[in-house]
Amino acid sequence: MEEKQLKILLQSASRFQPGKKKFLYGTAGFRGEASMLESTVFKAGIMAALRSLKTGLVVGLMITASHNPVSDNGVKIADPSGGMMTQDWEPFADALALAPDPDHLVELIVQFAKKENIPFGGTQSAEILLGRDTRPSGEALLEAAKKGIDAIIGSVAVDMGILTTPQLHWMVRRRNMEMKASEFDYFALLSTSYRSLVDLIPAKTLTGTSDVKLTVDAANGVGGEKIKELSKLLTRLEIEVRNSGKEGEGALNEKVGADYVQKEKFAPLGFGPHDAGTRLWIRYLNASYMMTFEKCASLDGDADRLVYFRVLPTDGRSVDLVDGDKILSLFALFIKEQLTILNKENENESSEFPVKLGIVQTAYANGASTEYLKQLGLDVVFTPTGVKYLHEKALENDIGIYFEANGHGTILFSEAFMPRLESKSAELSSVTPGSEQQKAVLRLLAVSTLINQAVGDALSGLLLVEAILQYLGWSIERWSELYRDLPSRQLKVSVTDRNAVVTTNAETTVVKPLGLQELINYEMAKYPKGRSFIRPSGTEDVIRVYAEASTQEGADRLAQAVAQHVDCFLGMIPPVKQ
Numbered sequence: 035m036e037e038k039q040l041k042i043l044l045q046s047a048s049r050f051q052p053g054k055k056k057f058l059y060g061t062a063g064f065r066g067e068a069s070m071l072e073s074t075v076f077k078a079g080i081m082a083a084l085r086s087l088k089t090g091l092v093v094g095l096m097i098t099a100s101h102n103p104v105s106d107n108g109v110k111i112a113d114p115s116g117g118m119m120t121q122d123w124e125p126f127a128d129a130l131a132l133a134p135d136p137d138h139l140v141e142l143i144v145q146f147a148k149k150e151n152i153p154f155g156g157t158q159s160a161e162i163l164l165g166r167d168t169r170p171s172g173e174a175l176l177e178a179a180k181k182g183i184d185a186i187i188g189s190v191a192v193d194m195g196i197l198t199t200p201q202l203h204w205m206v207r208r209r210n211m212e213m214k215a216s217e218f219d220y221f222a223l224l225s226t227s228y229r230s231l232v233d234l235i236p237a238k239t240l241t242g243t244s245d246v247k248l249t250v251d252a253a254n255g256v257g258g259e260k261i262k263e264l265s266k267l268l269t270r271l272e273i274e275v276r277n278s279g280k281e282g283e284g285a286l287n288e289k290v291g292a293d294y295v296q297k298e299k300f301a302p303l304g305f306g307p308h309d310a311g312t313r314l315w316i317r318y319l320n321a322s323y324m325m326t327f328e329k330c331a332s333l334d335g336d337a338d339r340l341v342y343f344r345v346l347p348t349d350g351r352s353v354d355l356v357d358g359d360k361i362l363s364l365f366a367l368f369i370k371e372q373l374t375i376l377n378k379e380n381e382n383e384s385s386e387f388p389v390k391l392g393i394v395q396t397a398y399a400n401g402a403s404t405e406y407l408k409q410l411g412l413d414v415v416f417t418p419t420g421v422k423y424l425h426e427k428a429l430e431n432d433i434g435i436y437f438e439a440n441g442h443g444t445i446l447f448s449e450a451f452m453p454r455l456e457s458k459s460a461e462l463s464s465v466t467p468g469s470e471q472q473k474a475v476l477r478l479l480a481v482s483t484l485i486n487q488a489v490g491d492a493l494s495g496l497l498l499v500e501a502i503l504q505y506l507g508w509s510i511e512r513w514s515e516l517y518r519d520l521p522s523r524q525l526k527v528s529v530t531d532r533n534a535v536v537t538t539n540a541e542t543t544v545v546k547p548l549g550l551q552e553l554i555n556y557e558m559a560k561y562p563k564g565r566s567f568i569r570p571s572g573t574e575d576v577i578r579v580y581a582e583a584s585t586q587e588g589a590d591r592l593a594q595a596v597a598q599h600v601d602c603f604l605g606m607i608p609p610v611k612q
């Protein structure tokens with residue numbers, strides 16, 4: 035049997051000669067110029083099949099390059115839990131990608147299968163769900179992935195079609211929980227959970243200043259059509275989609291999308307007259323036009339990131355950005371309030387219900403958000419950049435909320451906590467039906483089914499934001515005022531070897547090169563509320579510099595000074611604005 039397997043592998047592999055460019059499985063899988071990726075995606079197909087064989091469960095394979103330009107593409111693997119592929123397998127992924135020829139590739143696979151005890155070439159079956167975003171290169175790359183899967187005996191590829199990244203992760207997770215997992219089920223669950231939350235809003239709040247109109251920038255990506263489909267099932271939310279990816283609406287991720295809005299702090303194309311000339315802008319300044327851009331949200335190309343913003347009337351281009359930190363803060367506030375209600379004493383006093391609620395951020399979180407969360411009495415911890423680290427940490431709580439400032443994040447309800455919450459709900463519905471405590475539990479249950487438990491998901495995040503704003507009776511302006519962001523600046527410095535920088539303390543302290551951290555400390559001390567750190571990017575060949583201070587000028591100068599030190603130690607070209 036194993037002989038037959040080796041023959042098939044060798045035959046398929048010889049049809050996918052490695053390209054010149056070498057790819058590594060970084061924070062977000064393999065990513066790069068689409069035309070160079072075919073053999074790497076083929077190998078990712080093999081890896082996904084082996085992962086499924088090893089675990090005996092369904093895994094996922096997604097073809098996407100998220101917020102990268104349309105000429106790029108990428109591939110990542112979803113583990114049976116629906117989360118990112120286990121980090122233990124990343125070195126194997128890299129080794130496969132770097133294999134110089136089919137013989138080496140097969141040898142690596144055989145060795146790895148032996149080491150990991152994978153029932154390779156036997157009778158065990160494997161199942162891999164495939165998804166891709168709307169990139170034109172997606173179809174051909176999906177075929178390459180299928181060839182990789184077909185090269186492993188017993189494995190079956192199931193093409194789920196064009197999906198957002200979080201939809202595919204959701205499907206993998208649900209399949210392994212033996213729950214309904216089609217796209218129809220996804221939309222149905224999100225819309226009914228949203229409906230449950232809205233139905234639990236006290237009638238008097240519904241007359242508040244929250245606005246049920248929302249204009250969404252879908253980055254000309256896969257989220258455009260999906261959110262249109264979802265919005266047909268929603269009540270009390272009117273969504274207008276722009277940059278939906280329709281022919282003629284513009285290019286994927288080009289001056290549109292969550293990454294652009296968060297990094298540039300400008301409105302995306304299609305959200306202001308900045309591309310239409312000043313005369314038009316004067317006409318546009320009438321109130322009704324501005325109303326359209328009062329509450330806006332931006333997704334990234336594969337719809338796993340979400341930021342909110344409103345276009346400022348000052349120039350019609352700048353935005354008041356409500357980023358991942360503020361989405362996190364809104365969620366934390368809401369969850370905490372429900373837990374407080376739940377534990378409030380009343381005449382029908384029920385037993386205490388202790389819940390460990392934890393918050394996870396990265397060093398990129400605005401300092402003002404961390405201060406706000408701590409003031410709420412919440413426990414905030416930091417991890418290195420990359421959602422796989424945040425997700426892992428969040429799982430240590432009963433309810434863990436994590437977000438990157440760029441808008442990728444979610445709320446996790448631990449496996450041990452869910453049965454407790456469900457039995458609390460059953461207890462309250464028989465002891466104190468209709469009580470505030472019971473409603474609080476029902477809200478938490480609705481959040482647990484609305485918000486994606488596998489990965490950050492712009493669509494489910496957006497519905498939760500809208501439900502909470504309506505619950506609080508808040509406008510986007512009120513939400514934005516939760517705290518005032520400290521002015522910040524991000525720069526990147528091109529260096530000959532980014533791996534020369536080694537950091538510790540969740541990437542906030544430089545260990546190597548020696549002496550650089552002392553210089554950063556010296557610069558930081560010059561500015562009130564000055565904070566700065568550097569780290570090698572996991573997705574680009576640069577060192578990223580982050581700085582914040584009490585004024586924008588201070589943040590800019592601090593970032594510039596630190597970038598110059600980096601450049602002196604390691605650089606080759608002057609720093610560029612991000």
Ligand SMILES: CC(=O)N[C@H]1[C@@H](OP(=O)(O)O)O[C@H](CO)[C@@H](O)[C@@H]1O
Nearest residue numbers: 061062420421438440571572573574
């Ligand atoms: C500052 C920043 O936004 N960094 C992003 C970016 O990682 P870098 O390692 O910084 O290149 O891409 C990652 C994957 O999408 C994302 O998790 C992360 O937050």
Ligand SMILES: [Mg+2]
Nearest residue numbers: 100334336338
């Ligand atoms: Mg993305």
